[in-house]
Amino acid sequence: MTRVDIPRKSIYRLSIYQRCLQRLKENDVDTVSSEALAKAAGVKSTQLRKDLGYFGPLGTRGLGYNVDSLSKTIHEVLGRTKLQPVILVGVGNLGSALLRYGGFRKEGFEVVSSFDLAPKSRTSAAGIPIKPMSQMVDYIRANTVKMAILTVPANSAQGVVNDMVAAGIQAILNFSPTVLDVPENVVVNSVDLAVELENLSYFIR
Amino acid sequence: MTRVDIPRKSIYRLSIYQRCLQRLKENDVDTVSSEALAKAAGVKSTQLRKDLGYFGPLGTRGLGYNVDSLSKTIHEVLGRTKLQPVILVGVGNLGSALLRYGGFRKEGFEVVSSFDLAPKSRTSAAGIPIKPMSQMVDYIRANTVKMAILTVPANSAQGVVNDMVAAGIQAILNFSPTVLDVPENVVVNSVDLAVELENLSYFIR
DNA sequence: AATTGTGAATTGATTCACAGCT
DNA sequence: AGCTGTGAATCAATTCACAATT
Secondary structure (H helix, E strand, C coil): CHHHCCCHHHHHHHHHHHHHHHHHHHHCCCECHHHHHHHHHHHHHHHHHHHHHCCCCCCEEECEEEEHHHHHHHHHHHCCCEEEEEEEEECCHHHHHHHCCCCCHCCCCEEEEECCCCCCCCCCCCCEEEEEHHHHHHHHHHHHCEEEEECCCHHHHHHHHHHHHHHHHCEECCCCCCCCCCCCCEEEEEHHHHHHHHHHHHHHH | CCCHHHCHHHHHHHHHHHHHHHHHHHHCCCEEEEEHHHHCCCCCHHHHHHHHCCCCCCEEEEEEHHHHHHHHHHHHHCCCCCCEEEEEECCCCCHHHHHCCCCCCCCCCCEEEEEEECCCEECCCCCCCEHHHHHHHHHHHHCCCCEEECCCCCCHHHHHHHHHHHHHHEEEEECCCCCCCCCCCCCEECCHHHHHHHHHHCCCC
């Protein structure tokens, strides 16, 4: 079973299951049924089982899943076994908020440096270096950084992306309101706040 | 053709087409083929035509789509004909960054007020009122607000949601890292930064 | 007795292929 | 001649149903 034929949405849900498992662990629950976990994650139990099924039999029939070991397995599947360095590019409003929002660290990601065309200071409020854009490419190469968070204005996004991809970035979390063109070995997840709001507004009467 | 049987993903893409049309308009292009527009939006031309097809024949065979009128139609379809009031709940790091980030206004959304358990000041840097949480429900009712941006910690999210839904909120853009339980007439779009990163990390070698 | 794991059936979305306009 | 609009075909994801296992 190669990685490619597992639906991307299943991978997505794995992260959600992981978060639910964490909460169960905090409450000292050590076994959970697909029914219960699915409910917490907001999906059907059959879907949960199908999702987990891609990675081998992980549960015990008649009993359920061991919270601790399932959580460990998902961790491994997602490739989250060690701290992953990430850079953030574009220290404007949103960028600096994300730097301040320390929540990534807890999940195994470390924002090791940020970059901006015209840094207003040398470090962010949270103590993360803010370097001039001109140093980005060298930094990515020197530290073999594979992940980037992109919070630059829409019109400069594609140019920055070309540079980071050439330097070795393989995954981009894009907040710039634009469609990025990348080679197929690079993966992009886009979060467009205006699109999300616009989409919601369709559904209100 | 009722609203319900149009795929949600099509609605999503409408917003993206809209953005591309805007850019074309800025460049004084007045006609565009499905081929060209689809390329700009990063989708196949057949998909674009199918998406638009749900809302009637919008183009001219042999010619393409009129940029201006297509843009207007999408605007209407998305229900974005007048400024839509939105509240933001939870003025922490992320919440205050979003208040500062004025980008919504341009897209037809106005953050009319924000709420926090313990407001540190009466207005945000951008001049948006920050009111105590206890006033949220009355405010929603008094101003018939239908949309909310939720940026509270995970453990208080569900409680806040119950209150806002009871007061009349119909659509929620949720940044709290948790699964929300809402009645089916309420729609939630969740943006979970940690999940997005985790998902990306699966795809890097 | 309970609950997983999984082929088969179903439902949903995308793409094809081409008829129908301009 | 060119390009849209759309039913049919394909491809993908979800759900069902039940045998297998503890």
